[in-house]
Amino acid sequence: MKIDRLLGILAALLRRDKVTAPFLAEKFEVSRRTISRDIEALCMAGIPIVTEQGRNGGISIAPGYTLPKQLLTEEELSAILSGIRGIDSISPSSHQAALEEKLSPQNKEPSPLLIDLASHYKDSLTEKIFLLRQAIEDSFLVTFRYYSEKGESLRRVEPYHIVFQWNNWYLLAWCTEKQDFRMFKLSRLWELRPAGAAFSPRKVPEEKLDFEKTWQENYRLEALFESRVKYRLIEEYGPTCFSTEPDGRLKVSIDFTFYSSMLSWVLSFGDSAEVLSPPELQKDLKNIGKFFTEQYKKQDS
Numbered sequence: 579m580k581i582d583r584l585l586g587i588l589a590a591l592l593r594r595d596k597v598t599a600p601f602l603a604e605k606f607e608v609s610r611r612t613i614s615r616d617i618e619a620l621c622m623a624g625i626p627i628v629t630e631q632g633r634n635g636g637i638s639i640a641p642g643y644t645l646p647k648q649l650l651t652e653e654e655l656s657a658i659l660s661g662i663r664g665i666d667s668i669s670p671s672s673h674q675a676a677l678e679e680k681l682s683p684q685n686k687e688p689s690p691l692l693i694d695l696a697s698h699y700k701d702s703l704t705e706k707i708f709l710l711r712q713a714i715e716d717s718f719l720v721t722f723r724y725y726s727e728k729g730e731s732l733r734r735v736e737p738y739h740i741v742f743q744w745n746n747w748y749l750l751a752w753c754t755e756k757q758d759f760r761m762f763k764l765s766r767l768w769e770l771r772p773a774g775a776a777f778s779p780r781k782v783p784e785e786k787l788d789f790e791k792t793w794q795e796n797y798r799l800e801a802l803f804e805s806r807v808k809y810r811l812i813e814e815y816g817p818t819c820f821s822t823e824p825d826g827r828l829k830v831s832i833d834f835t836f837y838s839s840m841l842s843w844v845l846s847f848g849d850s851a852e853v854l855s856p857p858e859l860q861k862d863l864k865n866i867g868k869f870f871t872e873q874y875k876k877q878d879s
Contacts, residue, residue: 583608587616588625596636600814604839610814635816703747706764709772710749713737719754719773725766727838731755733762736777739787750787752780759786797834799844800854802827807850827852 583606590597590605599617603610617637621627626640713720714737721734735751738759747764759782803811805826811819820828834840841862844851853860 591639596638598636706770710737717779718776721773722767722770797837797840799832799840801830802852804850
């Protein structure tokens, strides 16, 4: 949903000195054009956003903005959301006045909202967070059904932290099945209930509490692109993202946080891209090609 994404983008800008449009597009799984429209909407709402072009360019909050660049509390996130909620129905001047009041450090009055995300699972999300906060405070185990790319499974965990990152809420918990700390996306977590047993809290390793590091780039794409798609590479990653090979093709090295985002991005270029690495991406592309070949053979017959 748009409001959820605007909230996530604003939180990201407040936590970092500078980000790029492609970086935000991957994190929120939307197009760069969508991110550009979102940035324009935030500017209309009175947020002083600066965009810089070039090799070291990016998107940032204007220097001197008074809201501290720190990890936002749930109350602050709710207050910001209340400010940008009317972005499509209020005049720009009203946006600015409302947001200045909401975001002012002098405004100490707490938001009356605990969670107020405009999404299709808003009510269930509020219930999940309420139950998980109680479980964390009282140190009791919870169970839930979890859905991921690997399928679905029943989990029994010790909950420790609720995290808002990149437009979504997550639970950091100790999984009794995996015997390790895991991050669970709340929108994929259903049938949540107390397990009827308490646990003795264990110390969470410092590296597990570095939530920014959890979402750092983990996959590096090395690929060759036909010159006819140069415009897209420049539009999405800038004119310095590639080098020109002797045969005229463009060699690119780009880092991705999510494997699925990398796969989708490469597929969007069709036969204009040749992947050099990682090997697992080459294998998956071959399998996808075989699948489509067989599908169309069936139709022809």
